[in-house]
Amino acid sequence: MKPKVAFFDFASCEGCQLAVLNCEDILLDLLALVDIVEFREAITGTAPYYDVAFIEGSINREQDAERLRDIRARSAVLVAMGACACIGNVQARSNFIAPAENFKRVYGSEERNQVQSDPEFWPLWAHTRVRAVREVVKVDYELRGCPLVPEEFVHLVKSLVAGTIPRFAAHAVCVECKMHENTCVFDRGDTCMGQITRGGCQAICITNGYRCDGCRGLVPNANMAAHLGLLQSKGLDNREIANRYRLFCSAEPLGRVGRSGHE
Amino acid sequence: MNKASKTYNIDVHHVTRVEGHGNIRINTRDGVVEEVKLCIVEANRFFESFTRGMMPQEIPWVVGRICGICCVGHQLSATKAVEAAQGITVSPQTVLLRKMLNESQFLQSHVLHVYFLAVPDFVGVPSVLPLVKTHPEVVKRALRLKKLANDYTEMMGGRTLHPMSNTLKGWRRLPDLTRIEQIRDRLAAAVPDLLETVAIVQTLKIPAYERETEFVSLKHPGEYALYDGEVFSSVTQSGVPVHAYREVTNEFTVAHSTTKWSRWHRDSYAVGALARVNNNFDQLHPEARTVAETLGLRVPCYNPYMNNVAQVVEVIHCAYNSLAMMEQVLNHGLQEEDIRHVPCSGRGSGAVEVPRGILFHEYAFDESGRCCDANAIIPTSQNVNNIEQDMKAFVPLMLPVMSQEELTLHMEMLLRAYDPCISCSVHMLKVDFV
Numbered sequence: 001m002k003p004k005v006a007f008f009d010f011a012s013c014e015g016c017q018l019a020v021l022n023c024e025d026i027l028l029d030l031l032a033l034v035d036i037v038e039f040r041e042a043i044t045g046t047a048p049y050y051d052v053a054f055i056e057g058s059i060n061r062e063q064d065a066e067r068l069r070d071i072r073a074r075s076a077v078l079v080a081m082g083a084c085a086c087i088g089n090v091q092a093r094s095n096f097i098a099p100a101e102n103f104k105r106v107y108g109s110e111e112r113n114q115v116q117s118d119p120e121f122w123p124l125w126a127h128t129r130v131r132a133v134r135e136v137v138k139v140d141y142e143l144r145g146c147p148l149v150p151e152e153f154v155h156l157v158k159s160l161v162a163g164t165i166p167r168f169a170a171h172a173v174c175v176e177c178k179m180h181e182n183t184c185v186f187d188r189g190d191t192c193m194g195q196i197t198r199g200g201c202q203a204i205c206i207t208n209g210y211r212c213d214g215c216r217g218l219v220p221n222a223n224m225a226a227h228l229g230l231l232q233s234k235g236l237d238n239r240e241i242a243n244r245y246r247l248f249c250s251a252e253p254l255g256r257v258g259r260s261g262h263e
Numbered sequence: 264m265n266k267a268s269k270t271y272n273i274d275v276h277h278v279t280r281v282e283g284h285g286n287i288r289i290n291t292r293d294g295v296v297e298e299v300k301l302c303i304v305e306a307n308r309f310f311e312s313f314t315r316g317m318m319p320q321e322i323p324w325v326v327g328r329i330c331g332i333c334c335v336g337h338q339l340s341a342t343k344a345v346e347a348a349q350g351i352t353v354s355p356q357t358v359l360l361r362k363m364l365n366e367s368q369f370l371q372s373h374v375l376h377v378y379f380l381a382v383p384d385f386v387g388v389p390s391v392l393p394l395v396k397t398h399p400e401v402v403k404r405a406l407r408l409k410k411l412a413n414d415y416t417e418m419m420g421g422r423t424l425h426p427m428s429n430t431l432k433g434w435r436r437l438p439d440l441t442r443i444e445q446i447r448d449r450l451a452a453a454v455p456d457l458l459e460t461v462a463i464v465q466t467l468k469i470p471a472y473e474r475e476t477e478f479v480s481l482k483h484p485g486e487y488a489l490y491d492g493e494v495f496s497s498v499t500q501s502g503v504p505v506h507a508y509r510e511v512t513n514e515f516t517v518a519h520s521t522t523k524w525s526r527w528h529r530d531s532y533a534v535g536a537l538a539r540v541n542n543n544f545d546q547l548h549p550e551a552r553t554v555a556e557t558l559g560l561r562v563p564c565y566n567p568y569m570n571n572v573a574q575v576v577e578v579i580h581c582a583y584n585s586l587a588m589m590e591q592v593l594n595h596g597l598q599e600e601d602i603r604h605v606p607c608s609g610r611g612s613g614a615v616e617v618p619r620g621i622l623f624h625e626y627a628f629d630e631s632g633r634c635c636d637a638n639a640i641i642p643t644s645q646n647v648n649n650i651e652q653d654m655k656a657f658v659p660l661m662l663p664v665m666s667q668e669e670l671t672l673h674m675e676m677l678l679r680a681y682d683p684c685i686s687c688s689v690h691m692l693k694v695d696f697v
Binding site for chain 2: 011013014017018027039061089091096101105205210239
């Protein structure tokens with residue numbers, strides 16, 4: 001019997017589901033291997049249990065955490081899909097700001113107070129903190145990056161169908177950047193997170209003329225002290241360093257010192 | 264069934280085949296409509312809050328993450344806003360490249376919406392998947408067109424989703440001319456696929472419900488406005504400059520929706536493909552105007568279900584217009600440009616049309632060049648109010664002649680016709696029928 005696969009989205013841009021739909025060349029072949037039972041962005045339908053559940057998005061409210069726990073309880077394998085699910089992504093930066101302040105900045109204080117006190121709808125507005133999926137439930141596999149890398153998604157699906165162990169890069173982006181023979185970002189006069197960021201993206205941002213902002217999260221055992229020193233040696237002050245580490249990957253090598261850079 | 268006995272409690276939780284989370288709630292008692300609500304239940308992500316402290320160059324790159332389907336539009340609108348705030352003007356080459364990047368996303372988004380999200384309703388199936396067996400040629404054509412549009416975006420931007428090539432002042436890495444030639448040839452060869460798309464949409468039975476409303480879009484004296492222009496209203500037949508966008512959107516908050524609502528001269532207004540085609544019909548490419556006629560789209564058109572038709576008209580427009588722009592680039596070549604920039608203080612706003620409608624961004628920067636204020640007003644949040652008004656107008660008309668299932672389907676189709684993008688708007692959607 002074909003494995004039952006489902007896709008679920010939480011707080012995200014839903015671009016990782018789109019990235020899956022963008023595998024046009026092999027989409028029909030993949031569909032022959034699995035049975036997609038839920039995929040709200042593309043299909044109408046539900047199912048009682050899943051062999052593989054793909055979770056996109058960060059978990060921002062308790063009602064979302066409850067929904068996630070329910071999905072976990074009905075899933076054999078659970079995959080965190082994309083940077084929002086794996087590490088919280090850019091919106092995790094709002095964790096450094098008080099929730100009331102976040103609401104005030106977006107909705108205004110008067111309107112915030114009005115809508116948040118309507119008892120019929122208050123769970124809608126009950127924002128807690130931005131959490132990665134693994135902070136709420138057990139995660140079996142992670143597809144990192146913003147957006148996910150389609151080749152890694154296909155590799156994981158094939159491995160799960162074949163019953164083999166999927167392998168993902170455990171080295172830094174920096175390694176892949178060298179393999180693509182790019183001029184180092186530091187030599188272009190900018191600074192980069194590629195030394196401490198988990199690879200697998202083939203350094204695509206640097207290859208296209210930008211830098212690495214760390215969307216895949218930290219490589220295991222990243223030497224944060226050395227990287228911090230490197231950024232400091234390039235003249236970045238604590239405020240800018242905190243800004244950079246918090247841009248995508250919520251890293252905190254400055255600890256409490258970085259708080260002075262807090263907006 | 265007797266009209267007087269119709270008591271429907273419709274609660275569509277997390278409407279499918281839309282981007283983001285929305286519920287429809289409709290309650291009728293003894294044939295009388297008691298409540299119609301479009302509830303937007305998407306979790307907040309607070310982009311306008313956490314962008315504070317960022318450098319100008321980082322803003323378009325990060326706020327593109329508001330939405331996967333419209334990442335290019337967010338990036339372009341934010342780029343224009345930040346450039347206005349930083350006193351940057353750009354070359355004609357950069358404007359041309361940005362128009363190409365933007366139209367590549369129109370092609371991708373409209374094709375995805377028409378084939379994957381809208382067509383299944385008309386064929387009476389829950390998704391595009393059953394069509395793989397029953398209509399394999401249709402699915403394969405949809406995938407071919409989508410792939411072509413995605414390759415076009417990738418060629419221009421470096422990647423299909425969240426592209427990195429465009430930045431303040433220009434391109435980090437210019438597109439490769441050989442690849443432009445390849446995409447041009449593939450696009451030129453795709454005309455039969457586009458005509459087949461028109462033929463399919465011609466067979467769809469579009470619900471015939473109309474409600475006169477205000478259409479808002481960009482308008483430009485020289486072209487069908489997708490990248491630049493004034494903010495134009497169909498009611499006053501006049502426009503205001505983009506920096507006065509708050510006069511247009513007049514945002515307000517309702518408890519059942521985590522997206523903010525908008526209104527201008529009337530109780531609500533509509534943005535998107537239908538609004539643009541209505542406001543700027545004469546500036547469409549002649550081939551697109553012909554297709555509009557073939558598909559029975561005559562302006563002014565007040566049937567929101569016709570938005571899907573307007574999307575097809577725009578697909579034709581963007582295809583032919585893109586071919587012309589690619590020709591222009593190939594004839595003139597591309598020059599490397601100096602994109603270095605020292606951040607400074609200032610405030611500025613920008614707007615582009617994205618597939619779902621007009622998109623506004625505004626940013627302010629302090630003395631250290633860091634972002635100190637941000638605002639983004641998304642097409643779907645401008646449309647939500649109008650969608651709910653449509654529902655309120657149509658439910659009493661549909662109630663006497665439809666079963667609960669038919670009514671629910673027509674409400675979902677209405678919502679999908681607007682091609683809502685809810686992540687965007689809360690940065691938003693759920694329909695509860697209560």
